[in-house]
Each structure stands twice: as C-alpha cells, then as structure tokens.
Amino acid sequence: MTAVAVKGLRVDLSGRGVDVVDCVDFTIDAGEVLGLVGESGSGKTTVGVTLLGDARRGAAIVGGSVVVDGQEVVGLRPDRLAKLRGSTVAYVPQDPSMALNPALRLRRQLDELFEFHRPELPDAARDERIRTTLREVGLGSGDQEEDDAFLARFPHQLSGGQQQRVTLAMAFVLRPRVIVLDEPTTGLDVTTQARVLSTVRDLCATHRVAALYVTHDMAVVSNLAHRILVMYAGRIVEAGTSAQIFDAATHPYTRALLAAVPLVSQRRELTAIPGDTPLPGSRPSGCAFHPRCPDAVAECATTTPDPVQVSPGHVVRCLRATRLGPARTAPRAVEPRAVRQNDVVLRVADLDAFHGRRQVLHDVSLALAARECLALVGESGCGKTTLARSIIGLHHRHSGGITFRGGEMATRARDRPPELRRAVQYVFQSPYNSLNPRRSIGEILREPLAVLSPVPAGKGRAGRTRAAVSEVLERVSLSPTVAARYPDQLSGGERQRVAIARALVCRPEVLICDEVTSALDVSVQASIVRLLRRLQDEEGLALLFVTHNLALVRTVADRVIAMRAGRLVEGGPVDDVLDHPGDPFTRALIAATPEFGAAPPGVPSAPTSREDRT
Amino acid sequence: ACGSGSGARTGGTPRRGGTLTVATGGAKGSDTLDPMLLNSIPVSYMARVIYDQLADFGNDMEYHLQMAESIESNGTGDEWTIRLKPDILFHNGKTLDADDVLFTFQRTFSLPGAVTVGKFKAFVDLDGFTKLDRRTLRMKLLRPSATFHTALASPFKIVPVGFDPRNPVGTGPFKYKSFTPNRQWVCERFADYWNADGPSQPSATPAPPGLGPKPYLDELVVNVVNDDSARINALVTGQVDAINLLQYAQIPTIERHRELKLLESRTGAWTGIYMNMRQPPFDDVRVRQALRLAIDREQALTACLSGHGVVANDLPEPFATGYPASLVRERDLDRARALLREAGQDGVEVELVTGPVSTEAVSMCTVLADNAAEIGMKVKVRQVDTATLFGPNFHHWPFSVDKWPPQGDFLTLMALTDLSDTTTLTHPGGADLAELRGLYEQAQASTDGTRRAVLTRKMYEIQYERGGWIIPFFANVENAHNVRTAGWPEQDFPGRTFGNGHFEQVYRTD
Amino acid sequence: MRVGLVLTGLVLLVVVIGPFLAPHAHSDIIGAPFSPPSATALLGTDYLGEDVLSRVLAGGRSIVWISFVGTLVGVAVGAAIGMTAAYSGGVVDELLMRTMDVLRAFPPLVLILLLVSVARAESALMPLIVAIAWVPQVARVAYGAAKEVVGREFVESAEALGTPRMRIVRREILPNVMTPLMVDFGLRLTWSIGIVSAMSFLGVGLQPPAADWGLMIKENYQGLALQPWGVVVPVLCVAVFTFGTNLMTEGFARTVARVSPLEVTT
Amino acid sequence: MDRRPSSATGRLWLLRRVVFGMAVVLLGSVLVFAATQVLPGDPARAVLGHEATPERVAALRTELGLDRPLVAQYLAWLGGVLTGEPGHSLVTREPVGGLIGDRAVNSAVLVLVSAAVVVPLSVFVGAVAGRRRDRPFDRAVLVVTLGLTALPEFIIALLLVILLSTSVFPLLPGTVLLAPGQNPFGEPAQLVLPVTALVLGVLPYLARLVRGSVIDVYESEYVRTARLKGVPENVVLRRHVLRNALVPAVQGTALALAYLTGGVVVVEQVFNYPGLGSALVDAVNNRDFPVIQLICLVFAACYVAFNLLGDAMTVYVTPRLRTAGR
C-alpha cells in the first residue's frame, strides 16, 4: 500500500526562479523505510519537509504533487495542513537540542499533539499512550512515578541521545502513517546512534509506518533502509533497493560516495570526490555531476540525462548508465605500512590531567615514532582532547612527563623554546572555528612564520614569506590564489586544508590531529585523509590522530590506542586491535559502528551506563 | 516699556478668601525663612509676608514708618529713639514691645551669616540700648549715623523674643504654615494683622471698599519652579495664578492669552560689572573709564532686557537722596580708544567672570565684551556657577558681576560695598578711598538733609569719574498673573517681584 | 544606510564649512533679541540679538567634535579594557571588569553630572567626560564580544604557537570585535550627541557665549513663541545628525555585522 | 550529568550576586565620595553667599567637618549612610535623608509608572512587529522608533510640552507642582507628560529588542518543529514564541529600568518634577556634596537592584537556568 507518492516535485527559491530540487519522484509503502542520501546541500532536507507541505523561509513548492496517505499536501489550506502535520505525517528534526522548546516541559510538548489532533481523547488515555511511546523509544521505565518525573523535565536536562529519543516519541506518539527523519543521528556517538537506529527500525515495522530517512552517511542507511534514493544537486540520480545500491551502484556519484566511506572491517584506499556540491543557481548544465565525474564524456556537459531503468526498481539518471562497467563497490584494499618503532619522537609518561579538581586523565603513557600514525580512540568525553592539548601546551593542569626527542617540554606552550613550538603542531576539530574569520588565508598562514620566524629577517623576507605560503598551499593541494580569500569564502574541506597548511608551514615533525574530519562530509573526509597519508609518506611526519571513528582508524593509522574514562585500555597495531579486540569496550565500539559490504553488524540494545537516566 | 497692560480687566466679582497659588523662580536649596538670612528673591518677598519692619520703603521707594510710631535722633545722630505703635500682635499672640526689637538686634549680631548685620555693624552698640518703656527703646550708637532710620527700613524684620526659625513667627499679614526649601511654602491669613486697614500700594485694580480688612486671601501657596519655561507653562495651563521673573521673550505669550495679565515695573535693582581697582589693568582709571565709555548702554538694554528697563550711568540707587540725575554718560568710542592707548593698554586681554546672579548677567557681559572689542580690548567672558563665583575668590576676582537690590540710600550701600574692607568687589584704594571715607563720615554725622545730599552727591561724582562699577541699566521686573486675581501693586521699585510681596492687598475675583 | 550617510555628511558639511559661510560672527549682536527672519538675519535673531543662522553654522563644531572625540576615546579605551580583561582572564579580568561594574552602576548622565560637579565642563574636558561615561559600558560590550572569541580555536592555535599576548589581542581578537565595536560606536555617537546637548540643556555643558546647538535650544526656548527658528533649527540639526548616524549604524549593522545594533549592546 | 550544580550552589549563586551587588554599591560609594571631595568650589562659601566674611567661611568649614582628613570624613559619612543618617545638606543644613526621601518616592513613582506603561507596550508593539516582519506595521514601527531614537530625551519632552500643553493642544499640565509629601498619584494629569516623555525615550529600544527576539525565536528550529507538529499559528505565538522571546525582554526591561533612572534627570528638569534627578542637578550646581553623594549612591543602588532583579527574573523565566539547581 502506498503511503507517500511524490511526483515531479519542484521547490524554488522564492521569486528567483532558481530551483533547489526538481523532478523528484518517489513512493514509499507503508512499513517501508526509504533512505535519502547525498552530500550536504544536495536538497535532502528540502525534499523531506515537502512531505509535510512545508518549505523553509525563502523557498516555495512550485510544482508537482505530494500525496501523503491519499491526500494532496501541495496547496493545502493552512488549517488542513496543520491537521495533517503531526498526526498523519510526522517529522524528526536533525538537531534535537535545537528542536525542543527550551521553555516547555517534555510532557507539555508531547501532550500538545493530543491537544490539537486528538482533543477527544481522555487524559488517562493520553497518559497511557505517552508512556507506551516512551517505552517504545527506550525512555520509559514502566514505573509511572518515574515516568512522570521524567516528563516533568525540561529539554536541557536530557543528554543528546535522550533528546533525540524524545523527538522520536513526539513523532510516533500519534501513530502517524508517514514519518520523515532528517539526519536524526548526526552528533550522536556510535553506540547511541546504533540504538536510535534500531528503535526507528522497530517502530516502523511494528506500526507499519512509512519512513523517509535522510542522511549523508551511506553506512547508516545500509542496514536500515529497504530502498535508497541518492540525491545530487537537487535531482535524484539513482534509486533502488538497498541491495541494488550497495552491490550494483551504477551512477558514478553513488559509486564515488561509496568509495569514500571508510570501513572498520577493511583497510581501504579511500577515494575522494573532487570539488564541491554546487549551490542552487550555479549548477552546471547537462548532468550536474559531470565536472566531478571520472566517467564523464563531452555529451554530459550539454545533455540533461533522463532516468534510465537498469534493472527492475533500479533507476539511474546518467547518460552512460548502461555503458559503465560493473560497480567497484570495494575499493582497493591496502597493506599496512611498516614503521620503525624505535625512532620515538614524542613520549608521554604517566600523565595525570585535571579539569578543576576533577582528574580526567590517569597515568597515560604513549610513544610516537617518526613517520608513524598513532590513532587515539575512545568515546566522547573520555579525555582525548585533554591529552592532545596537554601535549601541545594548551592544557596546563597536568603532571607527568612529556618529552620531545628526549627533551622535557614545559607545560605552557609559551614557555617552550620556538624550536619545540615549531616541531609539534596541532590541527583542531572544527575548521569553522580554528581559522580567524577576519583574517585572510595568507595572513593566517604568515602568522606562524612571523611568530616563530624561521624565515630570517632582512631583505627579501616578504618575498620569501610569500613563497613559503604559496608552497604550503600547494602541499595541501590548494591554489595559491586562495591566499587572498577569507575563511568564509571556502568550503569546509578547503578550510581544513588551510588549517593543516598552517600547521605545516613551519615544517613540524609531529602533527596532532583532533577529530579533524568529524565536521566534514564523507567525501571531503576522504580527501583530507588522503592528504594526511600523503604528507606522512612524503614528508615523514609523525601523526597523532585523535578520533572516535573506528573505521577511520583502520584506514589511517598504523597503531591504535583505546582510551576509556581517562585510562588507556588497549593498544597495538591497528589490525590486531580491530580484528581481535581484547577489551569489551573496544569490542562494543566496533560492533556499533555501521558497516556495509560486510555482514550486517549486530546492534546492541542494552543501554549502557552513559545513557541511563539520572 | 509697555507697562502693565491696557486698562483693568478683571475676571469677575472681587471676593474675600480663597487660596492664591503662585510659582516663583530664583529659589535655592539654601533658602530659609529666617529673616536674618534672606539670600534669594523668593525669601526676600516671603519675609515681607510673614514679618514686618519698623520703617519701610514703599514700592515707590518712598520712606515711611511702619511698625514704629516714631524714629528720632538727637541732634548729632548718635542717639536714636524708637517708639513702637501699640497693640501690634505677633502670630503667636504676643504683643510687640521694645524687648522684641532689642532681641532682634541681638539675634542679628549673633547669628552666623546674618545678612542684615553689615548695615549696623559700624554703628550699633549692643550695650547701648536703654528701654525707656514697654514701647520705647533708646539706642546709643558707636558713631553718628544720620541715615540710621533708612537702615532700619531696608529688610530688618522684627521677630519676637525667643524666635525659632523652624517655626517662624512675625507680625506680617500671613502666618507661616509650611516650608520646604526649593519646593514650596504655604502661609495662611493672619486674622489679627495690625495694619489690616492701612494704606495699600497703588494698584490698577484696588480692592473695592466692601472687601473688609487685609489680608483678603485665606491662604498663599508658593511653588518653586525655577525653570523659566516651566513657570510660564504652569501659568498658561492654569496650575498657578501668578508667576514672577518672567523672561522678556515670554511677554508676547502673556499678551496672547486673554486671561493673563502682565505686571511690569521699573526697579532700582541692578546687575553690576565690577572692576577690581587694585589689579591691573583696572588699577588705571583710564582703563576703567575707557570701558565705561565703550559700553553701548542702549544696545545692552535691547539685547539683555529687550528694552525692558532704563539706561543707567554706572551709578546705583537712583531713588536715593543726592542721586545726580544730571550725570549721563554718552558712548564715546574715540575717547575710550584714546584713554586705553594713553594707559598703554591697547589690546589688553582680561577675563570677566560671570555667573547666573541674574538673568541678564551673562548677556550683559557678552555685550560688554562685544563693545570692548571695538576699542581694542579683549574681554574673555568666563561663565561659572554661583558656587564658584561666590567661592573663595569672590572678593578678589579682577573683573566680575553681582546683583544688588536697591538699599534706598547711597550711604548705606557704600558702607556695604566700596567702604567695606571685606566685602568690596572694586577695592578702591589710596586717595579715592580716603576721600570717600571722609565724605561718608561727614554725611553720616550731619543731620541736615540738604548737606547730606550735597556730600552724597560728591561721593556719587567720585564714583562716576573714578569708580570701578559698570552699571549699564536698571532692569524692570516682570510678573504675570491671571485675571482671577487682582489688587496687585503697580510698582515694585525694590524689584523683589510680586509687587514687592504685598500679597495682603491681592484678592481673588472668581 | 545611504540616507544615513547623506544626512550625516550634510551635517558634517555644515559643521566644517559652516563657520566660513556664516554672515556674522557667532557672538555678534546684530539686532533686537528674537527678531523674526530678515535680510540681515535670515533665520532671525536669538535671545541676545545674535544671528541664529551664524550660530547654527558655528554651533555644530563643538557638539560634533565633543561627541565624536568623546565617543572615539571612550570606545577605544573601553575596548582595550574589555579585550584585555577577556583575554587575560583570572585576576586581571576580575579586577578590570568589577571596576567597570562599579562605574557602570551609575547611569551615564549621572556619572557625567558627578564628573561635572568635580571638574567644570570646560570644552576641552568635555570629550574626556563623555569618554569616561562610555568606557565602562563599552568595556562590557567589548568584553562580551571578546569573551566569545577568546575561547575559539584560532586563539588557542595562536597560543600554541607562542604568539605574544599583545599580538594575540591585536591580531586575533581585535578584528573579531571590530564589527560590534563599530556598531557600538555608531550607537554611542548617537547617544553622545543626545547627552552633550542634554548637558548644555541642564546648564552643565558648554557655557555662553559659545555657540552650540544644545545651548541654543536652551537659550532660545523661552522665545519659542516669538521666534521659533532659534530652537527649531538647532533641534533639526541635532535630530538630523543623530538620525543620520543612527541610520548609518543600523545599515552597517545589517549589512556588515548582520546583527541588530541592540543585540550588540545589551 | 556532571555539569549540573546542586541546589545549594543555586542558592549560593543568588547570595553571591546579592553580596556582589552590595560590594558594587559600596565601591560606588567610595567613588562618589572621592569624586566629590576634590571639588574646587568651596561649599561653605556657596552656602553663605556673597556677603560672608572669610572668618565666617572658616568657621562653617570647621562646623561641616570639611577640615578633617578625607578617610575620617568618608568613614563618618559611610557610617551615617548605614545608620540612616547620611549627614546634612551643606546648603539647607537639613538631614539629607529627609530632603531626599520624598523626592526618591516621586522619582520611583515616575520610573515605575513609566515602566508599567512601556514594558507591556513594547512587548506588544515588538511582538506584533516581529510577527508581521517586513509588513507595513513592522516597517512603520522601525521608522518611528528610529525617528524617536534620533531625538534626545529633553527635546522629546520639550516637544511634548509644546504639543500637548502650551501651544498646540493645551490639554495637559506641562509643569509638575507637587506639595512636599504629596503623592504624585494624586495628580495623575501631571504625570502624563513626564511619563510619556520617558516612555518615548525607552520604547524604541525595548520594542526593537522584543521585535528582534521574537524574530529570532520565529526562526528557531523549535518553532519550526512546533509548526510541523501541526500546532496552530496563534498557539505557536502564545506558547512557543512569546515565552522564549520573553527572556531577552526581561533583561531588556531591567536595562530599561536602569536607563529610566538615568533618564529622569533630564525629564524631571524639563517638567520641574520634584524628584531625585532634578535634586541632583540642583545639588551639582550648589556643590552640595552630601546630597550629590547620596543621590548618586541611590542611583547606583537602583541600578544594581534592577540588574539583580533582571538576572533573577531571567533565571526564573529560563528553565535551563532555573532548574540548574535540581
């Protein structure tokens, strides 16, 4: 039974005749989960909210039809639309911390739905429904008093995972026919994500709800969605069942996306998609993907492709759909590198670190060899950043030894000699935060040179500095013209390259990367990872790679150490640790990481202590 | 000047009783109803309402006896006998007698900051009093003073023995009810006013005969509204019946409103500019005279008073005996320039310290500076607040301003100003001072009025030729009231506003 | 924003070249007080008989100068204090900002009155007095803006490089608080004009015979019924100037800073 | 979670704020005292007037304690303030407390009445403008508020007097005449213009603040979520928008109150209103520093109190802060 039927949907930026999405057709059956994937800016959210008859401020649905549960929502009167929203079709927003009203208690926010959609329902019945739903999303305890106390809370009194579950409960409490989930797990750690995903799957199955699941992460939908739509620049470029997409991806874009995803189970050479997603209004003619497409031919630039059915239910919008060879779902696996372990450049011994009076690191010791990439993994809040910041001299409250090539390093960066400050460099997590928005890239890159003055003063200094800047930009594969731009004129990936360039410009020996890819799309992540590997190979950098993403560890690192609650729990060569995890914690982490290609991973359902209600 | 409007226009039938609400300007936080400390316009006319004097100058500056039946001196002017009128009651029911007068003198001399003491200091001997009977007091003075009776006529308010300024008691037409400095004070009718049937000051709308004894009003409420605009606003919107210290520019506003009437009077009050004769460049008489010749009195009168006043010739007390009306100074820029050049002070620069002592004080200085520039003298006007103006430098500014009410007698004034060591602003010295002193002593010692007038005139002439005062004009006082009130005096030569405070003859007509 | 620029420019033009165009010296008495407009006095005369037009042309200098310099100095000093406190943290932060809190407890006009009661408002001192009144307020704004920046990673990155503190404040923090500071400057300029003219109005600002718009309003208000121009024109000048600077600030805030000016200040 | 402080720290927070506020006032008193003690003018002279002799002035200086060391003067003064006897006016010789008390009440009435008018009005205007963003009403509000901010307060006040009292429509009294001790509420007509002047002074800022925060909230994800939940538009405004938009409005109100206390100085002067502001201007002109000191201190205390109130209210209307104590 069809719950959603979208035909010829087009959303324009108001009054500008520029489409955000166009020619979108799809259907969702009751009980079916449809995955909608694509890079940032491809129009996923735009499509998602049209199912609720909505378009964001500044945009409008200008064509096509959206039939939800037998009712056309395009052009529906506002009051009728309001009746529909929440009861027939529900929405789970991307960021629960922003989407819950901070001034209202949870009960009120849940109850509100009954107030407008089921006013006839007696209080007791409502209560019952709310508590059942809470149980379903894994928040209910079965104990009425405890539930009441929970419902009396305000949103800020919940953890991120709990907040996301509340939004799920809000969506499911009225048993809608259709539900739209917009990247509901971004920002959650893997274990929490795994639990939210299983909740969604169970709920859709039990209540026969049709779901549209929006995400940019292929791995996430791989074991959730029955069918998948791949979106690029406002068009659906490929649609098919989960199996068809993962096993027989046809569109070059889909293939590229898949090739960019790192896997826990397999060390693979990640390939990045060159360039950026085009914005509405500046999309290339013909096939919008052609400038980035490895398989593009001249025709692609001029002819807009029509959907082609390559097999039953598998539709591809590519001129060369039938002519491309078999899918290369599994990129080339690579061998681990050999690193000499005895050439230790950086050593941390028995480090205890504190935030205020709280000790966050206990007896941490590690050694980093030249040319080596050491990954540091651990769940959120375990102390990874604190360790990295202690090494670089930004976190001062610690005891224990940090030595560089045998020389003791002062706790404060300012107290260290310039030579040491030059040799150990740090790249921050967020490229949006780590570049001064008011200074040009050139100025940003010249700053380390000016402060550490490796370019000797004297005549021609300015020229040599400029040369150094151009050179470092080239090393991170950016054009020297970027120097004149400001950070907000760059994409996230380009910014992260600049951040890396800033670290590289004074030719360090050790680079500490703290979650440098977690704010980026997978394909951009792939390009950054490739860049780091290249630098390591070509320049002999030693890398301390901090991450919570185990799949990345497999791809990037030579050795890994796992940390839990401020203590190291396990360490060793990457393949040893990931293939035969010794610590139960490492094992759980591996299990929760979404995977495709390999056997679908199991999803742990027992809540861990972190998620316990306080 | 446009006088007090055309004909009498009253709002209705005159009646007794009622409350008169007025708004006054010029009040200070330091105002007090203590009659020895009167230091602002409002308290000076309020004192007239509550207290009374032995003798007085009328609104026309004519001397007359008030509570005294007689004030007589012996032939040499060093012994005076004061006889009081009978049956004058204080507000507390006590009858006025010689002890009260004696007490008033004693209090004047012992109260810190008493303003009236200056007039008496040189003459009155506190041990020289003899009480002849209940109503008669004889005073032996330290030295002759032929004008002692006029000194008694300038504000010298008789208070009862044991007077307490927190509960002021006098013999005036109104009884004190409440007083908050800088806010409001209230007085009520005193039924036993001794002079209830006495003569009134001339008025365009005198009380009709049937109105009974004075005062006619039941209550007098004086609100302090120091801001000129706020004050006239209060009158226009009917919140008060009368206001004082009207600005000349506001006169047309009054004239536009049919229910409002202007009350304008010439005065003998003046704002003077004082040259310190002991400091250069004013130690040279030529410089002083040059400035006095340079100032354009007509222009000053127009600019500062919009013409509401009369030109003066650097001499005060125009109503005093001996005032030389013939001494008129014409503007003469050539002579002024010549004098300045002679003195070698061409292009000299001086600072003129001025402040809000009167509404015209600052503009007067501006005009002077303007005129001085024409003879090649650079006068820099520095405006300061009263605290600074009257600060420690007050008597030593080289060039400054101050405002004076008329004293009724030039000798009294000289004693308070140029002849006083401590309070002079002009600091005459040498031969001038000696000559002035001599003339003053002679005049005080002569009981012959004609001779006194001659001596006084001599002093006036010295002032005119060599003095340090610049008095460009006498300013009119401007008040306004609505037509629901009448009986206001036409004249107010002392310039104390509200018809010199003669509220006892004001009545309502609504 | 363009309208604001034009208005402000117009006023500044009057201020700069006005005195040269004035038909009379600003303190020359040219006729009877409050005479209506005539050929000699195009806008009539004021309470002393001075030419209103000449005084208007001459009277902008003081107010524009005092409010501009006062605001500039106040914003500069306040910004320096706020940024230093925000970046230094710890004792310096507490010391500076608590001092500012104490100063901030006095409404600007009250602080100014307090200062004026100490030092008379000589025209050279006035900008300083205005500046002092703004320092604590601006310090607060700069502190807030800087505090948001000091925790950011690019500042840490500079610290990890061992960049000298002053250089961090100048190079990393200042550019980021510049925008709110500019908006703040615009707003405070507007307020300064109001405050300077209010000072004249209260009689604690510039003193006659100086020509000053605020003073003119006070001086000629009583003659409003006779000769409105003496009040209306300076009021218009003040209003146009504040309106202009206000529009400019608003425009700047919208286009460059993408914030409402109020958000910056509160 | 570990970030949540206990209830004790919540109460401690308030206590600390109060203590801190008092410290600010105390330091403010030092500032005020220090500032007023370096006066160049001689208050004794100002009191006695122009006919006083130097001996009289010296005697008065001694009497007033002006010849004692500064610290001793300060401590004596502070002790006096704390025990309710903040000295005597140099000018009237009356106890300062008595002089100011009545005026403080008047000013408080003025400020509170203005606040009572301007706060709901601003919230209403701001909310409607924010709701109808970029529509004619909103545009009109923006233009009018911009125009109002361009006019200094005293000019607004003068224009009001011309317009509504003396010249154009003589409807209302343009001068306030209150007997000492008289309740300003007894003469409501007299309050209208001063209150209007203050309201017009504050309205632009507060209304724009509310408008801005309403717009922000309208743009927020949770309002979008509420709409996507099918909540009717009027309920969205009432329940979801206003409640959250209130937070900046509360802060803004505290600010506006503080601003009003400053604004009374000018407005009182224009209307001859017998309040603290006009008393301060008089005192400044008279160099009556016991009065200056006390009034400035009262202003500072009010400001601190308003801020404290604003903070407390903010905490109260912001669950995130209010429940921090749980």
Ligand SMILES: Nc1ncnc2c1ncn2[C@@H]1O[C@H](COP(=O)(O)OP(=O)(O)OP(=O)(O)O)[C@@H](O)[C@H]1O
């Ligand atoms: N109302 C709007 N006004 C302006 N631009 C818009 C609007 N709605 C969408 N866009 C633009 O259209 C493009 C698609 O937006 P959309 O949010 O649907 O993408 P998305 O795939 O959900 O991206 P993300 O993964 O970042 O959430 C973006 O470039 C966005 O900037």
Ligand SMILES: Nc1ncnc2c1ncn2[C@@H]1O[C@H](COP(=O)(O)OP(=O)(O)OP(=O)(O)O)[C@@H](O)[C@H]1O
């Ligand atoms: N400035 C701080 N003050 C107090 N506690 C802090 C501070 N920064 C971090 N912590 C605490 O220290 C612990 C370790 O934090 P850290 O940032 O090192 O974790 P992390 O492993 O990097 O986490 P994530 O993966 O979320 O980045 C956490 O419990 C955190 O709450």
Ligand SMILES: [Mg+2]
């Ligand atoms: Mg999206």
Ligand SMILES: [Mg+2]
């Ligand atoms: Mg971290």
Ligand code: NI
């Ligand atoms: Ni006349």
